[in-house]
Amino acid sequence: MAGIMIVEDDTALREMLRDALEKRKHTVITAADGREALARFRPSVVDLVITDLLMPEEDGLMVIMKIKEMKPSAKLIAISGGGMAGPGSYLMMASKLGADHVFSKPFLPSELVQKVKDLLG
Amino acid sequence: MSDPNKNRTTSGGLPEQERDPGSDAQLSVLAGGIAHDLNTVITTIYGYCELVLDILGESNPEASEQTRRIIAAADRASTLTGQLLSLSHRAAQEKVAVRVADVIADTIDFIRPSVSSGIRIFRVLNAPDATVMAVPAQLFRIFLNLFLNASQAIGDGDGTITVTLDLPENKNDTYLDQNPDSLLVTVRDTGKGMDAETAGKIFDPWFTSGRKNGTGLGLTVVSDAVRELGGTIRVDSEPDKGTTFSLLIPYTSFGSLPEKS
Numbered sequence: 001m002a003g004i005m006i007v008e009d010d011t012a013l014r015e016m017l018r019d020a021l022e023k024r025k026h027t028v029i030t031a032a033d034g035r036e037a038l039a040r041f042r043p044s045v046v047d048l049v050i051t052d053l054l055m056p057e058e059d060g061l062m063v064i065m066k067i068k069e070m071k072p073s074a075k076l077i078a079i080s081g082g083g084m085a086g087p088g089s090y091l092m093m094a095s096k097l098g099a100d101h102v103f104s105k106p107f108l109p110s111e112l113v114q115k116v117k118d119l120l121g
Numbered sequence: 122m123s124d125p126n127k128n129r130t131t132s133g134g135l136p137e138q139e140r141d142p143g144s145d146a147q148l149s150v151l152a153g154g155i156a157h158d159l160n161t162v163i164t165t166i167y168g169y170c171e172l173v174l175d176i177l178g179e180s181n182p183e184a185s186e187q188t189r190r191i192i193a194a195a196d197r198a199s200t201l202t203g204q205l206l207s208l209s210h211r212a213a214q215e216k217v218a219v220r221v222a223d224v225i226a227d228t229i230d231f232i233r234p235s236v237s238s239g240i241r242i243f244r245v246l247n248a249p250d251a252t253v254m255a256v257p258a259q260l261f262r263i264f265l266n267l268f269l270n271a272s273q274a275i276g277d278g279d280g281t282i283t284v285t286l287d288l289p290e291n292k293n294d295t296y297l298d299q300n301p302d303s304l305l306v307t308v309r310d311t312g313k314g315m316d317a318e319t320a321g322k323i324f325d326p327w328f329t330s331g332r333k334n335g336t337g338l339g340l341t342v343v344s345d346a347v348r349e350l351g352g353t354i355r356v357d358s359e360p361d362k363g364t365t366f367s368l369l370i371p372y373t374s375f376g377s378l379p380e381k382s
Contacts, residue, residue: 010158010161010162010165012162012165013161013162013164013165013168016164016165016168016169016172017168019168019169019172020168020171020172023172023175054157079164081156081157081158081159081160081161081164081202104160105157105160105161105163105164106160106161106163106164106167106195106199106202107164107167108167108168108171109164109167109168109171110171
C-alpha cells in the first residue's frame with residue numbers, strides 16, 4: 001500500500017487517523033506540526049500528505065506549498081476546523097495552493113479513508 | 122420571586138451602545154477557537170466509533186447500536202460547534218417558530234447522562250404549546266447552558282432542577298408585569314446559590330465563581346442569545362438557597378390563545 005504522512009497537532013486525532021489508515025495497510029508517518037512534517041518528509045516514501053491547517057510553527061498552508069515543491073506528484077488533503085476566519089477561507093486557500101481535496105472538521109474519517117483510496121488510485 | 126432581599130441582576134435589556142464592543146470581539150475570537158478545538162475532538166470521536174463498528178461487525182448488535190448513539194451525540198455536538206462558529210462569524214441565521222417545550226425536552230435528554238445521579242429534573246409546563254421565533258439550536262444553547270450551570274451549582278450531592286413555562290402575569294412582580302407579551306421560562310436549582318457580588322457578575326465573560334470546570338462563558342452566551350431573541354434574563358439567588366433564572370421571551374403563539382400578528 002501507500003506511504004502517508006499525517007500532520008496534525010492534536011495527538012488524539014493524529015493517532016486515530018493513524019489507526020484508521022494502518023488498518024488499511026498503509027505505512028503512516030506522523031508529525032505534530034508543519035516544521036516537523038517538512039523535516040521528516042521523504043519524497044521516496046510519502047505518496048500522500050494529510051495536513052491540518054492551523055498549527056503551531058509552520059502552518060498547513062506552508063506545508064502544502066513546500067511539499068508541492070519537493071514532490072509535485074504527491075497527493076495532498078487539507079483538514080481544518082476553522083478558527084477565527086472560519087474553515088471555509090483556510091480550506092479555500094489550501095485548494096488554491098494545490099490541495100487535492102479538503103475536509104472541514106468535523107468529518108467522518110471513513111470518508112477521508114475513502115478519499116485517500118480514490119486519490120491513490 | 123419579588124423578595125427585595127434576594128440578589129438580582131438583569132441582563133439582556135441593555136441598549137446596544139452600553140455594550141463593550143471590545144468584549145464582543147474577544148468573545149467572537151474565543152468562540153471561534155473553542156469551535157475549532159471541539160471540531161477536532163468530534164472528528165476523533167467519529168473515527169474511533171467507526172473503528173469500533175468495523176471491529177464489531179455483526180457480532181454484537183447491542184454494542185453496535187450503542188456506538189451509533191455515540192455518533193448521534195457527536196452529531197449534536199457538531200451542531201453546537203456550528204452554532205459557535207456562527208456566533209464567531211456573525212453569520213445570518215433564519216429564525217423559525219419553535220415550540221419551547223420541545224427544545225426543553227431535547228435538552229434534558231441530552232444532558233441527563235452527564236448530570237449527577239442525585240439531581241432530579243422537573244418540568245412544569247403551563248404553556249406546553251407556546252412558540253417563539255428563534256433558531257432552534259440557539260434555544261438549545263440557552264437551555265443547555267442554564268441546565269449545566271444549575272447542575273454545577275448542585276454538584277455531586279442531591280438536588281432538583283425545575284424548569285417552568287408560563288405567562289408572566291399575576292406574579293406580583295414589577296419586572297414580570299412589564300412584559301405581558303412574553304413567555305416566562307424559569308430554571309430553578311436547589312444548589313449553593315450566590316451572594317450579591319457574585320450575582321452581579323454572573324453574566325460577565327469568563328466569570329466562573331471559582332468553579333473548577335467551565336469556561337465562564339456559558340451564561341454570557343445565554344445572555345447574548347436571549348437578547349438576540351428580543352428577550353431579557355434575570356437571576357435571583359441567595360447563598361445556600363439556590364438560584365432561579367427567569368427568561369422573558371416574546372412569544373408568537375401561546376397554544377390556546379389567539380396568535381399574535
